[in-house]
Amino acid sequence: MKKTISLVSVLMMVSGGVAAQSFDDAFNSQRAMYGKGHSFTFEGQTYITDHPEEVAAAVEANADNAAKLLAAAKEQHSQVVALDFGWTLTKGLLKASAKSLADGDFRKSMDTSAQAQYHARMGIAQYHQSQAEWIMAVPQ
């Protein structure tokens, strides 16, 4: 069975290499390999491996900005909850962000809000992708 999984993995990698890479694929692989703050080139343009939430959080750390980011994260979280697609860690991140804000640790609060908002955004994207693709997994 292990051999089967390895074979499948190799085939997936080979087929992935042959197919044209989308921007999302390129971004995700660069992000996975190098983390945030790394620049890469895609179709002649240079990009940074930061998520939009991290870009939004890369502003001055103060009470006003931290409160705004937390509010935005909560708003996005409420959207994914409405879709019934929330992730388990998000509530804890929102709670931690609120605590950091109350403690005056604005940088920590903003970074944690960014992470929570990212989770929520990914949950929403997962919902839409699942709606379109679930049927592909059904044995026929």
Add this chain to the structure above:
Amino acid sequence: MKIIKSLLMGASLAMVASAASVSYAATSGNTLATVDPEADRLALQSYFQKRFPKVQVEDYVNGIYALDAPSREQWQDIEEFPPYEFDIEEGEELFNEAFANGKSYADCFANGGIGIRQNFPRWDEAQGQVVTLELAINQCREANNEKALGWKKGKIAKISAYMAFTSRDNVFDVQIPNDDAKAAYLDGKQSFYTRRGQLNMSCANCHVAGANILIRADLPGPTLGQVTHFPVFRSKWGELGTLQRRYGGCQKNVRGEPQKTQGDKFRNLEFFQTYMSNGLVVNGPGSRK
């Protein structure tokens, strides 16, 4: 390291699942007009028969123990002194206990509630929803002015276990009588194959494509026959629990917020999953790791 291992595990399963989707890509069955429950059931049986040709269909009621010989040996040892034995006895006492108004569960169910597990979950036309056995138990209580029981464990699991025990060897026969029922079935089918949570996994990732493939030290069971042995006494729980308790646990395992126990989504999922096991026998309650 733990997170990396989890992600790698998820990625591996995603690859296996993707491979399965290439081989078995669906061309229909995701709309009310095209969904065909019986075709789905036969296709699922065929899938498992191709993957595990030596396993008889009727043996799938034993879950992973139908596929993995060492696990089966351990399970058979456990079943010599079933850990749910006292729960069945307690369930029988609870089942026969009269309500304050003098009536009992027997007054709410066909055949006095004996030997009927195989007909649940069922589509209830008057209610316009799927009714699971546990929901019917609580509806019976409320109709007789008794407080509803908690859904996941304790008394409800024991009563359900006793009712399953009286139904052992009866063949599951879940019916889909009309389009409303079919819509509920389709909703359950979609839930089963939909990826959720941070690990981006569906029920099918573990219990179709991932059946009998190690996730750390655990071997997920095949979905075929998975409902037949519930409620189960899980060693991890150290007690009896219902199928929907397990659903919630699975969703947490993939780091998704669990859906509501006995809500529409879980009842429809149970409806779909049980229909897939039509033709197999009731063998609950069971014991699992």
